[in-house]
Amino acid sequence: MSKWQSDYASRTGDTVTYGAVGSGAGIEQITARTVDFGASDAPMTSDQLSACKGCIQVPWSLGAVVPAYNLSGAPNNLKLTGQVLAEIYLGNVTAWNDPAIAKLNPGVSLPSTKITPVYRTDGSGDTYAFTDYLSHVSPEFDSTVGTATEVKFPIGVGGNGSDGVAASVSKTDGAIGYLTIAYVNSNGFNYALLQNAAGNYPKATIPAINAAAATAKSVPPSGVSIVDPPASAKNAWPDSTFTYVIVPTSTDKADALKKFITYALGAGQSFAEGLGYGTLPKQVVSDSKAALNKVDSS
Amino acid sequence: MTTESAAASLGPALSGRRRGILDRFGDRGLYLITLAAAIGSVVILGGLTYKVIDEASSAISSYGLGFLTTSNWDPVHEQFGAAQLLYGTAVSSFGALLLATPLSIAIALFLTELAPRGTRTPIATLVELLAGIPSVILGLWGILVLGPAMQSTIEPALHSALGWIPVIGSLFGGEYGIVGLFPAIVILTIMTVPIVSSLTREIFTTVPPTAKEGALALGGTRWEMIKTVVLPYSRPGIVAAVMLGLGRAVGEAIAVSQVIGGAPGIHANLFLPAQSAAGQIAAQYLGATGPATAALAYLAVILLLLSVVFNAMARILVRAVQQRASQT
Numbered sequence: 001m002s003k004w005q006s007d008y009a010s011r012t013g014d015t016v017t018y019g020a021v022g023s024g025a026g027i028e029q030i031t032a033r034t035v036d037f038g039a040s041d042a043p044m045t046s047d048q049l050s051a052c053k054g055c056i057q058v059p060w061s062l063g064a065v066v067p068a069y070n071l072s073g074a075p076n077n078l079k080l081t082g083q084v085l086a087e088i089y090l091g092n093v094t095a096w097n098d099p100a101i102a103k104l105n106p107g108v109s110l111p112s113t114k115i116t117p118v119y120r121t122d123g124s125g126d127t128y129a130f131t132d133y134l135s136h137v138s139p140e141f142d143s144t145v146g147t148a149t150e151v152k153f154p155i156g157v158g159g160n161g162s163d164g165v166a167a168s169v170s171k172t173d174g175a176i177g178y179l180t181i182a183y184v185n186s187n188g189f190n191y192a193l194l195q196n197a198a199g200n201y202p203k204a205t206i207p208a209i210n211a212a213a214a215t216a217k218s219v220p221p222s223g224v225s226i227v228d229p230p231a232s233a234k235n236a237w238p239d240s241t242f243t244y245v246i247v248p249t250s251t252d253k254a255d256a257l258k259k260f261i262t263y264a265l266g267a268g269q270s271f272a273e274g275l276g277y278g279t280l281p282k283q284v285v286s287d288s289k290a291a292l293n294k295v296d297s298s
Numbered sequence: 299m300t301t302e303s304a305a306a307s308l309g310p311a312l313s314g315r316r317r318g319i320l321d322r323f324g325d326r327g328l329y330l331i332t333l334a335a336a337i338g339s340v341v342i343l344g345g346l347t348y349k350v351i352d353e354a355s356s357a358i359s360s361y362g363l364g365f366l367t368t369s370n371w372d373p374v375h376e377q378f379g380a381a382q383l384l385y386g387t388a389v390s391s392f393g394a395l396l397l398a399t400p401l402s403i404a405i406a407l408f409l410t411e412l413a414p415r416g417t418r419t420p421i422a423t424l425v426e427l428l429a430g431i432p433s434v435i436l437g438l439w440g441i442l443v444l445g446p447a448m449q450s451t452i453e454p455a456l457h458s459a460l461g462w463i464p465v466i467g468s469l470f471g472g473e474y475g476i477v478g479l480f481p482a483i484v485i486l487t488i489m490t491v492p493i494v495s496s497l498t499r500e501i502f503t504t505v506p507p508t509a510k511e512g513a514l515a516l517g518g519t520r521w522e523m524i525k526t527v528v529l530p531y532s533r534p535g536i537v538a539a540v541m542l543g544l545g546r547a548v549g550e551a552i553a554v555s556q557v558i559g560g561a562p563g564i565h566a567n568l569f570l571p572a573q574s575a576a577g578q579i580a581a582q583y584l585g586a587t588g589p590a591t592a593a594l595a596y597l598a599v600i601l602l603l604l605s606v607v608f609n610a611m612a613r614i615l616v617r618a619v620q621q622r623a624s625q626t
Contacts, residue, residue, distance in 0.1 A: 148374045171449070172475065
């Protein structure tokens, strides 16, 4: 977002002011129309959409969450399934040499270190993407924890912000915590590979994130989830997620908003890869642009 | 400036016939500006209280007092109970004051009675500078520096020294982590010591020198003078200082939320992660929606009430000290 701001200003001379206040507050402010647009890491619920009266939400960036871990005596890129990851965060799998993990990593000698799951205590899009994925692959996780930006994990240690999670993971032997791939790459953490529906263990590279996004054939008003994509996407990273921009369909700044968001969906995407984000698939961009046409001056 | 020269320099200004427009309205202007400032602070406090209670009203009516006794904070299933948050707040704040009070009294005694005169002001300034460290910096230091030391050295040492004692030993259980109640207690201690010690120091300086000299003249040692004169005379004041420190500890959000570990649960072991009420508000308010927002506002109402109680108690005790001071 800050990259877009500065680049857009230098291209057009227009200033976009953006305050990072958290998704909940952002949704509240756009609902009250105290801001011209909002951005959210999680799609608005149907209740929030109807409260926002004539708002639309369109995907405008694409990221991925990965399970980073710190385990002395273990190599990078251990293999996990979503099921096992859910069991870890439910407290059913508690040691790194648990047969469920050993079975997925033949030939790797796993220490008996206790697993310490680490999660975000503050409201976070990372938590949304992570719980959305685990809820898709584990009915038990779905019913006991559920999907949201703020949830109650039955066990583990909380960290405030990505830095809090990263600190706990890096200082605790046996810890596992979810972070964006961008954060993990820039801090050199180990992360576990997740098995996708096709049975493969791709790395969370830009092509793997893009492959997951490409499974979004259309973008309904309620947003679209691309976690646990179908087996047809052979090399898709299974925990990828869109973030959204929320705009009112009737606003006196319609032209300026359309111009900025069109930029973000077009030229703005060129920054994504360098920052560790995916690029929006063509289908999503054209759907987003079509939805944007509904925005009009009041 | 002596009184005479002050009067001399004021003289022309006051007796001069040509009073400027500003001066003519000076009295009234001063009155209005100070009145506005005073009313402003009352209005802000009132508005703030109203807004917090208003936002909390739906949570207060739907959870009632059960909010205080249940311990399940689950935004997804819209169940909110604050017992574990209040437990974390209580343990971390009282634990911090248990450490900070003797430390602060020691610092204040040293600075008023024992330290060489030339070193008193510099040391006092340094201690007060501690209060100026932004809490988010202390919190980061807490996880990056203090936490690992806690986990590898301090907590195991405490466990082997105290863990065997019945009942109390359960506070120092055999599981260690870089975040938890104990790191929160230490961080809060660091944050409350400057407040409590500087207030205590002020109180010690109000002890009449004649009383102290009397004790020394009767053949008392310096320790006996402190024990029989300084401490008894200052006791209500020290309690008031501790109350203000408690208010600070209970309300501290950012640093605590960084080091306390944010895991729900009520357990005796201080080395395990917990949650605190203020930390919960700081971490979750911005991302919260609907019922979660109301529940967090309910928590804020409880914290507001607690701070009113602590401040009132401190005020009453300070008044007792002042009355006694005016009697001597």
